Amino acid sequence: MTMIADLYKVDSEKVAQALADARENLNNTEGEVTLDFSGVRRIDPKGLGVMEDLASAADAKSVKIVLRGVNVDVYKVLKLARLAPRFAIEN
Amino acid sequence: MSDNSPTLSEERIAYLEGLVRQARTAAAVFSQFTQEDVDRIVKPMVLAGLKQAQYLARLAVEETKIGVMEDKAIKNMVATEFVYNYVRDKRTVGVIREYPERGLVEVAEPIGVIFSLLPITNPTSTVLFKCIMAIKTRNAAIFSPHPSAWRCCFEAVRIMYETAVEHGAPEGVFTCLESHNLEDNKYLMRHKDIGLIDATGGPGAVKAAYSSGKPALGVGPGNTPVYLEKSADLDMAVVDIITSKTFDNGTICASEQTIVIDDEIYDQVLDKFAGLGAHICTEKETEILARTVIDPKTGYMQPMAVGQKATTIAKFVGINVKPKTKLLVTPIKGVGPEHPLSYEKLFPVLSVYRAKSVEEALKVCVDVNHNGGLGHTAVVFSNNETVIQKFGDVINAGRIIVNSPGSIGALGGVYNDMVPTFSFGCGTGGGNSTTDNVNVYHYLNIKRVARRTQAHMWFRVPNQIYFNMNATENLRNFQSKSTLIITNAALEQIGHVDAVKRCIPSETQVRVTIIPDAEPDIKIVKQGVEALNFYKADQIIALGGGSVIDAAKIMKLQYEFPEADLEELAAPFLDIRKRVVQYPTVKTNQARMIAISTTSGTGSEVTPFAVLTDKERGFKVTLADYSLTPDVAIVDPQFVMSMPGGLTVDTGVDCLTHALEAGVSIFASPYTDSNAMQAVRMVFKYLPIAYENPNDEEARTMMHNAACIAAIAFSNASVGVNHALAHAFGARFHVPHGRANAVMLPHVIAYNAAVPTKFMPSPNTRAYVAHKKYAMMADLLGLGGHSVEEKVQNLVTATEQLLDLLGVPRSIAEMGISREEFEAAMPDLAKIAFDDPSWRSNPRMPLVGELIELFWSAYNGRSTKAGAKKATKKSAEEMVTV
Numbered sequence: 001m002t003m004i005a006d007l008y009k010v011d012s013e014k015v016a017q018a019l020a021d022a023r024e025n026l027n028n029t030e031g032e033v034t035l036d037f038s039g040v041r042r043i044d045p046k047g048l049g050v051m052e053d054l055a056s057a058a059d060a061k062s063v064k065i066v067l068r069g070v071n072v073d074v075y076k077v078l079k080l081a082r083l084a085p086r087f088a089i090e091n
Numbered sequence: 092m093s094d095n096s097p098t099l100s101e102e103r104i105a106y107l108e109g110l111v112r113q114a115r116t117a118a119a120v121f122s123q124f125t126q127e128d129v130d131r132i133v134k135p136m137v138l139a140g141l142k143q144a145q146y147l148a149r150l151a152v153e154e155t156k157i158g159v160m161e162d163k164a165i166k167n168m169v170a171t172e173f174v175y176n177y178v179r180d181k182r183t184v185g186v187i188r189e190y191p192e193r194g195l196v197e198v199a200e201p202i203g204v205i206f207s208l209l210p211i212t213n214p215t216s217t218v219l220f221k222c223i224m225a226i227k228t229r230n231a232a233i234f235s236p237h238p239s240a241w242r243c244c245f246e247a248v249r250i251m252y253e254t255a256v257e258h259g260a261p262e263g264v265f266t267c268l269e270s271h272n273l274e275d276n277k278y279l280m281r282h283k284d285i286g287l288i289d290a291t292g293g294p295g296a297v298k299a300a301y302s303s304g305k306p307a308l309g310v311g312p313g314n315t316p317v318y319l320e321k322s323a324d325l326d327m328a329v330v331d332i333i334t335s336k337t338f339d340n341g342t343i344c345a346s347e348q349t350i351v352i353d354d355e356i357y358d359q360v361l362d363k364f365a366g367l368g369a370h371i372c373t374e375k376e377t378e379i380l381a382r383t384v385i386d387p388k389t390g391y392m393q394p395m396a397v398g399q400k401a402t403t404i405a406k407f408v409g410i411n412v413k414p415k416t417k418l419l420v421t422p423i424k425g426v427g428p429e430h431p432l433s434y435e436k437l438f439p440v441l442s443v444y445r446a447k448s449v450e451e452a453l454k455v456c457v458d459v460n461h462n463g464g465l466g467h468t469a470v471v472f473s474n475n476e477t478v479i480q481k482f483g484d485v486i487n488a489g490r491i492i493v494n495s496p497g498s499i500g501a502l503g504g505v506y507n508d509m510v511p512t513f514s515f516g517c518g519t520g521g522g523n524s525t526t527d528n529v530n531v532y533h534y535l536n537i538k539r540v541a542r543r544t545q546a547h548m549w550f551r552v553p554n555q556i557y558f559n560m561n562a563t564e565n566l567r568n569f570q571s572k573s574t575l576i577i578t579n580a581a582l583e584q585i586g587h588v589d590a591v592k593r594c595i596p597s598e599t600q601v602r603v604t605i606i607p608d609a610e611p612d613i614k615i616v617k618q619g620v621e622a623l624n625f626y627k628a629d630q631i632i633a634l635g636g637g638s639v640i641d642a643a644k645i646m647k648l649q650y651e652f653p654e655a656d657l658e659e660l661a662a663p664f665l666d667i668r669k670r671v672v673q674y675p676t677v678k679t680n681q682a683r684m685i686a687i688s689t690t691s692g693t694g695s696e697v698t699p700f701a702v703l704t705d706k707e708r709g710f711k712v713t714l715a716d717y718s719l720t721p722d723v724a725i726v727d728p729q730f731v732m733s734m735p736g737g738l739t740v741d742t743g744v745d746c747l748t749h750a751l752e753a754g755v756s757i758f759a760s761p762y763t764d765s766n767a768m769q770a771v772r773m774v775f776k777y778l779p780i781a782y783e784n785p786n787d788e789e790a791r792t793m794m795h796n797a798a799c800i801a802a803i804a805f806s807n808a809s810v811g812v813n814h815a816l817a818h819a820f821g822a823r824f825h826v827p828h829g830r831a832n833a834v835m836l837p838h839v840i841a842y843n844a845a846v847p848t849k850f851m852p853s854p855n856t857r858a859y860v861a862h863k864k865y866a867m868m869a870d871l872l873g874l875g876g877h878s879v880e881e882k883v884q885n886l887v888t889a890t891e892q893l894l895d896l897l898g899v900p901r902s903i904a905e906m907g908i909s910r911e912e913f914e915a916a917m918p919d920l921a922k923i924a925f926d927d928p929s930w931r932s933n934p935r936m937p938l939v940g941e942l943i944e945l946f947w948s949a950y951n952g953r954s955t956k957a958g959a960k961k962a963t964k965k966s967a968e969e970m971v972t973v
Contacts, residue, residue, distance in 0.1 A: 042123050045262045048116050073123060080119035080203065082284075 010037050015047040022065075023054045029063055032088075038069030048081050055086035064088055099274050106269075107278055113263035114204040114231040115284050120261040121229040122201055126184040132226050132258045133175070139254040140171035140219040147215035147250075150243035155211050157398030162339035166216035166513075173504040173511040174223055178531050183228050187537070194542035199535045201229040203286035206279045208300065210292045212342040212398060212437065213513055214240035217291050218247035220513040222265060226255055228534040230286075231264045233279065237292065238271035280305060289529070291514050301522060308529055310514055311521020313344035314435040314464025315497050316456040318482055319360060320449070320473035321353040327494070328472040329363040332441070335496030337417050341438045342398045345468035345490065345501030345515060348435055349423070349442040349459045351452045357445045361420065369418040369441075370401070376410045377421040377432065380440060383408045385431035390463065392436060401439040426458035435463055449478060453485055460486050465520030470497040489518055489526030503528050546854050547668075550762040550807050551717050553686075553697050558726035558796055560788065563687060565725065566594035571630035571683070573600045575623055577643045578634040579608040582689060587730055591634055591687065602626050608635070611642030613657070613705040619646035620653075623682065633686045633721070634730075636742075637693030640686045641701040644719045648701075651678045657703060661712030663928055674716040686721035689730040691781075691794040692742025692829055694749065694802020696724035713928070720806070726799045728792040736782060739794075740897045741829030743778040746770065746798040747893075748832040752811035753804035754868060755843055755861040756932040757853035763808040764864075770801035771868050775889070779896050811933035812924075813839040816945055819923040823916055824908055833899045834906070837891045838948040840865060844883040847935035861934035891953045902952025913950055920946055 010018040022033060043051075058065045066088045070078070078084040099107070140147075148163035182188070188197040205225060209217050214236060225232045236244035245267050252265040268275055276296075280288055280303035288307040290300035297309035319328055336347050352360050365371050372380065381387075384396040384404065396404050401419050405412040412419070423442045426433040432442045446452035460469060469488040473479050483491050492500035495507065503509035512528035527533065557565040574595060578588055588603060595601055604622045606615050623631070623646060633643030648655055652675040664670035686696035695701075699720045703712050734742075750770035753763055773793050780790035813835050821831035844862040866882035869875075874889050876882035900906045903913060924930075924942045937945075 043120060045116050045120050048120060077119045077123060080122055081116050 010035050010040050015040055015043055016050045019047065019050040019054050023050070023057050026054075026057055026061055026063055029061075032064035032066055033058070034066040034068055034090075036069055037067050037071070037074065040074050041071065043074060043077055048077070048083065051078075051083055052081075052086075055083065059086075066090055099278060103272075103275070104278070107275060107282075110233055110266050110268075111204065111279070111282055111284050114233050114266060117261040117263035118201065118203045118229075118231040121231065121264065124184065124229055124259075126182060128259060129184055129227060129229060130179075132255050132260050133178070133223060135258050136223055136226060136251055136254045137171045137175040139250055140223075141168060143247075143250055144168050144171070147219075147243060147247050150246055151215045151240065154243050155214065155240050155398070157212060158339040158342050163213075163216065166213060166339065167219055169502055169505065169511065170216040170220040170513055171223065173502075174220055177504060177511050178223065178227050181227070181531060183531055183535060187535075194544045196540040196542075198538040198540055199228070200538050202534060202536060203230065204284055205230050205232045205287045205289055205534065206282075206285045206305075207232050207234050208276070208288070208290040208292045208296050209234055209236040209240065209244050211237040211240045212344070213291075213339075214244050215247040217513045218244050219251065221289065221291075222248065222251035222255070224531050224534050226260060226264070227531050230534055231261075232266075233285075234265065234267040235276050235279070236267065236271065241271055277303075287534070289514065289534075297522065308514065308516070308525070308533055309523050310344065311466050311517030311523055312435060312463050313346075313348070313467035313515075313517075314433075314459055314462055315345060315348045315468045315470060315488075316459035316464065316486065317347045317350045317470040317497065318452050318456050318473065318478075319350050319352045319356070320452070320471065320475060320478050321356050322474040322478070323472035323494070324474070325356060325360060325363060329360060329367060331472075331494075331496040333364070333367055333369065333418055335498045335500070336441050337401075337439050338496070338498050340398045340400060341436065341440075341498075343498035343502070344435070344437065345492075346437070346498035347441060347470060347496075348464070349426070349433055349444060349455075351444045351446050351455045351459075353449075353452060354445055354447050357443075361443065364418070364420050367417070368413075368415060369420045370405070370410075370412040370416045372410070372419055372421045374422075376419075377423070379408050379410060380404075380419065380421055381431040384436065384438070384440060385434055387428075387431055390428065390431065390434045392434070392438070396436075396438045396440075399438050404438060404440065426455060426462050433459060433462055449481075453481060456482070457485055460488065464488070466517030466523065466526060467515060467521055468492065468497055468501045470495075470500070487518070487520045489516055489521075490528070501528075543854060548758070548760045548762075548807075548855065550760065551699070551720065552803050552806070553721050553724045555722070556697065556724045556726065556799065558799065559792060560728055562725050562727040563591055563594045563729070566591065566632075566685070567596055569630065569683065569685065569723070570596065571599045573626050573628045574602070574630040574632060575619075575626055575628040576601060576603045576632045576634055577606060577619060577639060577646065578603065579639055580605050581608060582635060582730075585733065587634060587689065590729065591632060595632075599630070600626070602628075606639065606642055608638060610638055610702055610704050611645060613703060613707075615642060616645045616649060616703065619643070620649045623647075623650040623680070627680075628682050630683045630685065633684065633696075634689065636688065636690040637695040640688065640693075640695035640721070641703070643684065643686070644695075644701040644721070645703050645714065647682060647684050648674075648714070648719065650680050650682060653679075657712060657714065660716070661703075661714055664715075665931055667715065667717075674718050676718075683723065684721045685723040685725060687725040687727060687730065688795070688798070690734060690738060690742045691731050691791070691798040692745040694746070694798045694805075696721055696726065697799055697802045698806045700806075724799065726795050728788065728795040731791055731795050732786065732788070734785070734791075736785065739778075739782050739785065740899065741827045741833075742798065743774060743781065743794060743829070744833040744836070744894070744897065744899065745829035746794070746801045747774040747778070747890075748813050748817075748829075748836055749805040749810060750774065750797075750801040751836070751840065751865075751868070752813055752933075753801065753808040755864045755934050756805075756808040756811060757851050757856055757934055758808045758932050759864070760808065760855075763804045766800045766804035767808070768868060768871055770797045770804060772871055773797035773800070775872055775893060779893065782897055809932035810929045811839070811843070812930040812935070812937050812942075812945070814929035815924045815927035815933075815937075816942065816949070818927050818929065819920045820903070820946070820949075822923070823920060824903075824906075826906065830899065833894055833897075834903055834949045835945065836894070837887050837953050838945055840883070840887050840890060842941070842945060843933070843935050845935075848938055848941065849936040851934055851936045853934075856934075859934065888954075894953070903946075903950040904952060908950075910950070913946075917943060917946065 144167035504511035514529035516525035518526035754767035817831035
C-alpha cells in the first residue's frame with residue numbers, strides 16, 4: 001500500500017472547517033492523513049463533533065489520522081471527550 | 092443481560108447514549124474555560140432565574156398541586172440571588188485556594204457529567220440552584236425530574252440552558268430527560284461517563300443513587316425535632332415556627348415536625364399558636380389525623396396531604412376549622428409507631444409534646460431525631476447557652492438551627508451564615524457521605540498541589556559548657572543553698588568528689604548520694620528523688636560516667652514532675668517534635684543540673700537522653716527529651732586521666748561511632764556536621780595516643796572534648812543502624828556498649844556507603860549523600876583516594892586499623908561466642924535491632940535481612956590483620972592532623 005501523508009494546518013479559529021476539508025479529501029487519500037494541530041488552543045463542541053465524524057469516516061476507509069503538535073490542553077479535551085484513542089497523536 | 096442494559100429498547104438506549112455523549116462533549120469543552128469565562132455565564136443565568144421566579148413557581152404549583160406559589164417564588168429567588176451571593180466571589184476554576192505557609196495549593200478539576208435527580212416538592216428552585224452550581228464548576232448536567240414535576244423542571248432547565256449558551260456555555264451543557272422512566276435513571280446512574288449522581292428526592296431515589304456504585308450526593312429523610320425551652324422568646328419562637336412550617340405548605344424537609352415544649356410554658360405557647368391562626372386539635376381530632384395523614388403501617392406521609400393547606404387537610408379528614416387556619420397543631424404523648432404524628436409531615440400539621448423537665452425534653456427530641464430524621468435538621472429555641480450546647484451535643488443533625496425557623500434557616504444565608512443550598516447532606520445517619528449544605532465545592536474534584544517543605548531543624552545544647560583542665564573551678568559561679576552530688580563509690584574513693592566539693596561556694600550546703608556504677612534502676616532513682624526532696628535541693632551535680640548522669644537526669648525529672656509516668660514517657664516516636672507523649676512543662680522544685688563527665692565517650696553531660704531499667708518489672712526504657720539536657724556541662728579532663736585502658740578504648744570508640752553516625756544521619760545539618768567531622772578528626776588523632784600514653788594530658792583533654800563535641804552532634808542529628816545493632820548484641824551477650832559498637836563499625840560504614848535497597852524517607856536531604864559524607868571525612872583525615880568509592884574504602888580501612896591498634900576484637904567470634912550460640916540468638920537479635928529507634932535516622936533503611944547480614948559480617952570479622960597493622964601506624968602518626 002502506498003502511504004500518502006497529507007498535511008492539513010488546522011487553524012485555531014477555523015478548526016471545524018479545516019477538519020471538514022480534511023474529511024472531504026479522505027476520498028482521495030490512502031494510508032494516512034496528518035493534521036497539524038500546533039495552532040489549535042481551544043476546541044468548541046462543533047469542532048469535537050467534526051473530529052468524531054472525521055474519525056468515523058477515516059475508520060470506514062481504513063485511513064489513519066495523525067494529529068501533530070496537539071497542545072496539552074487540547075489533548076486533555078480529546079481525552080475527556082474519549083476521542084484521543086481514535087487518532088494517532090504525535091508529539 | 093448486564094446491569095447496564097436493563098429492559099430498555101435499543102432506541103431508548105440510543106437516546107440515552109446520545110444525551111450522555113452530548114453532555115460528555117460539552118464537559119470536555121467546558122474544561123477549557125477560565126474563571127472569567129464561567130463567571131460571565133453565571134450572572135445572566137441568575138438574573139434570568141430571578142426574572143422568571145414567579146412564572147416558574149406558578150408552573151410548579153399548577154403541575155404538582157403542591158405548595159404555595161408565593162413561597163415557591165421566594166424559593167426560586169433564594170436559589171438564584173442567595174446562591175449567587177455565596178458563589179460570586181468563589182474561585183472554582185484553576186487555583187481556588189493557596190496556603191503559602193504550608194506549601195499547599197488547591198486546584199479545581201471539574202467532575203464532567205452530573206446526573207441530577209429533581210424532587211417534586213422544590214422542583215424549579217432545585218433546577219435553578221443546580222444549574223448555577225454546574226456552570227460555576229464547569230460541569231455538564233443531565234436532569235431527571237420527578238414525573239409529577241416534569242414540565243416545570245423542563246422549562247426551568249430550558250431557561251437556564253438557553254441563557255447559559257447565549258453567554259458562551261458549550262452547547263449540550265444541560266439536558267433534561269424527555270420523559271420519566273425508572274429504567275432510564277438506572278441506566279444513566281450506572282453509565283461509565285456519569286461522574287456524579289446528585290440525588291435530590293425521596294428515599295427510593297437516594298437509595299438507588301447510592302446503590303449504583305457511582306459517587307453520589309443524596310439528601311436524607313427529615314423529621315425535625317424542635318425544643319422550645321422556657322427561657323426562649325416565645326413570641327418570636329411561635330411566629331418563626333408558623334412561618335417555617337407553613338412556608339410552601341411545609342414541603343421543605345427541614346421544616347418543624349414535633350415541638351417539645353417545657354411544661355411551664357406549654358399552655359401559654361399553645362394559646363399563642365391559636366392566637367396567630369393555628370387550630371389546636373382535640374384528642375379526637377388528633378386521633379383522626381393520625382389515622383389519615385400518615386400510613387400507620389409504614390409511617391410514611393399519605394401523598395394526598397403533602398404540600399396541602401391546613402384547611403384542605405382539615406376538610407378532607409372531616410375536622411371543622413376556621414376558614415383562615417394556617418396550621419393544625421396535634422398534641423402527642425410519645426414518639427414512635429404508636430404515635431404516627433411523630434413522623435415526618437411535609438404539610439402544615441405540627442405535633443406538640445409537653446415535657447416535664449429539660450432532661451425529658453431532650454430525650455423526646457432525641458427520639459424524634461432517631462424516628463426518621465437522623466443527620467438532617469433540628470431546631471432549638473432557648474436563651475440558655477447550656478441548653479443550646481447540650482441540644483447540639485445530643486442531637487445528630489447536619490443543621491442545628493438556633494432561635495430561627497427550621498426550613499428557611501436550613502436553606503442558609505437568610506437567618507444565618509450557613510451556605511445557601513437546596514440539598515441537605517445528612518451524614519451517615521441519613522445514609523449520606525456529608526452533613527454539609529451541598530454547594531459548589533461538592534461539584535468539584537479538589538486537587539492538592541503539595542510542594543516539598545523543608546522541615547524546621549534544630550540545634551540544642553546546654554546553656555553553658557566549661558571545658559579543659561580544671562574547668563570544675565567554674566562551679567564557684569553557681570549560687571545554691573542546697574546541692575546534692577550524685578556519684579558512685581569509686582569516684583568518691585579516688586578523691587573526685589572532694590575535688591568537686593572544693594569548687595562549690597562555701598555557703599552552699601552540700602550532700603552526696605552514692606549510687607551503683609551501673610545502668611540506673613528505678614529503685615535507685617526513687618532513692619535519689621527522696622534525697623532531693625529531703626534536702627530541698629536547688630542544684631544537682633552529677634559526677635560520673637553515662638550511668639550516673641543518666642540517673643541524675645531521671646531523678647531531676649521525677650523531682651520536678653512527681654506525676655511523670657516514665658514508662659509512658661518512653662513511648663516510641665519517629666520525630667521528636669511530633670511525638671504523641673509530651674513531657675510535662677509545669678515544673679515544681681526547680682533545680683539546676685550540672686553534669687561533670689568522668690569518661691570520654693557517652694557525652695551524657697550534653698545529651699537529652701537517659702536510660703533506665705526496672706529490674707523488678709523487667710523493663711528498660713530510653714527517655715529522650717530536650718528537657719532532660721543538663722543545664723550546665725563541665726568537661727574537665729582531670730577526671731579521666733586515670734581512666735583504665737579498656738574503658739578508654741570502649742568509650743573512645745563509642746564517641747567515634749556517635750560522630751560517624753551523626754555525620755551521615757538524615758537529620759544531619761551544617762550545625763551538626765561541623766561537630767561530627769571535628770570529633771572524627773580528634774578521635775583518629777588522639778584516641779591512639781590516649782590509649783598508648785594514658786598520662787598524655789593533651790590527648791586526654793582532646794578526647795574528653797571530642798566525646799562532648801560528638802555528643803552535641805548526635806543530640807541533634809541522632810545516631811543510626813550501628814547503635815541499633817550494638818544495643819541488641821550488647822544486651823544479649825553482655826558486651827560493653829563501646830565494644831559492641833566497635834565490632835559493627837567498619838561493616839556499617841560499608842553498608843551505608845552502598846546504594847540502599849530502600850531509601851529512608853527524608854524531606855531534609857535532597858539526594859543520597861551518605862557515601863559522599865564518608866568521603867568528606869576521609870578527606871578530612873587525609874586518607875587520600877581519587878573517587879568517592881576509594882575514599883570510602885580508605886575510611887573503612889583506617890577505621891579497621893584504628894580498632895586493631897586499640898586491640899578491639901576483630902570479630903564477634905574472636906570474643907568467644909560460638910557460631911551455634913550466635914545463630915540461635917539471631918532471630919531475637921534481628922527483631923530487637925529492628926525495633927530499636929536508633930536506625931530511624933540512619934541514611935539507609937535497613938531491612939531485617941540486611942540487619943542479619945550485618946550481624947554475620949561482624950561475626951566473621953574485618954579484613955586481614957597483618958596488612959592493617961602496618962597501615963595503622965601511618966594512620967595514627969602521620970595521616971592525621973587536627
